[in-house]
Every structure is written in structure tokens, then in C-alpha cells.
Amino acid sequence: MIIGTQTILINKSNKLLIAKRAEIKKLAPGRWNFIGGKVEKTDKDIYEGAKREIFEEVGINIDLNDLKLVGKKIVSWENGEPFKCNTFIYYLKETDKVSLNIEHSEYDFIDLNEFDQYNIVGYSKEEIKRYINGVLS
Numbered sequence: 001m002i003i004g005t006q007t008i009l010i011n012k013s014n015k016l017l018i019a020k021r022a023e024i025k026k027l028a029p030g031r032w033n034f035i036g037g038k039v040e041k042t043d044k045d046i047y048e049g050a051k052r053e054i055f056e057e058v059g060i061n062i063d064l065n066d067l068k069l070v071g072k073k074i075v076s077w078e079n080g081e082p083f084k085c086n087t088f089i090y091y092l093k094e095t096d097k098v099s100l101n102i103e104h105s106e107y108d109f110i111d112l113n114e115f116d117q118y119n120i121v122g123y124s125k126e127e128i129k130r131y132i133n134g135v136l137s
Contacts, residue, residue, distance in 0.1 A: 001074075002081065005050035006036035006122065007067070007088040008131060009060070015109035016128070017098065018118060019057065022105045027079060032108075033121040036085075046086045054090070058107070059099030062090055070131040075122050085122065087131060 009017040018032045035057050039049035047064055055061050071087040098107055110118065112132070115125040 001084055003039045003046065003049075003084045003086070004037055005039060005046055005053055005086050005088060006034045007050050007054055007090055008034050008070075008128065009054070009058075009090050009092055010132075011092045011109055012094060013109070015111055017058070017092070017107060017109055018120060019100065019104040019107040021121075022103055025103065028121045031121045032118040034087075034123070039086075047088075050086070050088050057101055057103055059101070060092070060096045066090060070134055071127075089131060
């Protein structure tokens with residue numbers, strides 16, 4: 001089974017960073033998602049995998065001490081392949097600037113109330129709310 005990460009990156013205005021998958025992507029082209037991907041054999045653990053994916057996809061070098069694991073679940077990609085997803089939350093610093101790679105065509109910071117306006121892969125609004133509330137409480 002593939003092991004992966006998805007990180008909910010939150011800015012100072014409590015908006016969530018989402019990125020639109022490029023049309024060239026094999027899985028879920030043109031759909032919005034949080035930042036993440038497969039944990040590679042060269043990653044020490046899921047935390048290192050999340051950090052690497054964040055840097056590769058949006059150019060932000062995070063502090064592992066501030067990365068919080070908030071959930072684990074098995075999801076099924078559109079091709080039916082099972083994927084063990086480790087979900088993290090990370091609060092961005094004011095100096096963090098997004099720089100997309102070719103895997104994504106655009107990004108946006110959204111309020112949780114805007115969640116349903118986007119076709120986000122793998123999560124429900126209620127699930128994201130639980131993850132965020134779990135960290136804040």
C-alpha cells in the first residue's frame with residue numbers, strides 16, 4: 001500500500017492553502033487538493049515526507065517542530081489504488097511565500113466557508129473542521 005501525506009497549510013488569516021492539480025497529472029487532473037504526496041524510501045519518516053512534499057510542491061521550507069499530525073485514514077484514489085494518508089496541519093509564517101512547481105497550475109487561500117466551492121480531493125469540510133479544531137483546542 002502507498003503511504004502518503006497531505007498537509008493543511010494555514011496562513012495568519014486562518015485561510016487554508018489549496019492547489020489545483022495540473023491537467024498533465026494522471027490522477028485527479030484539474031482538481032484541488034492540500035499539499036502532499038507519497039512518502040519516498042529516502043524519507044526518514046512521514047514527517048520528513050510531508051516536509052519534502054511541501055518544499056517540492058509549494059517551495060516552503062517548514063520547521064518540523066511545528067508540523068502536527070492530526071489524522072490517519074485509508075483512501076482510494078480514482079484508479080482504485082488504496083492510499084494510507086497521514087494528515088498534518090502547519091501554520092505558515094508571514095515570510096513563507098508560495099512558489100508552485102509543475103504539478104499544480106494555481107493555488108488559493110480559502111476560508112473554510114468556501115470549501116464547498118472547490119472540488120477538493122479526499123476530504124470533507126466537516127473532516128477538515130475536526131482536524132483544525134483538534135489542534136486549536
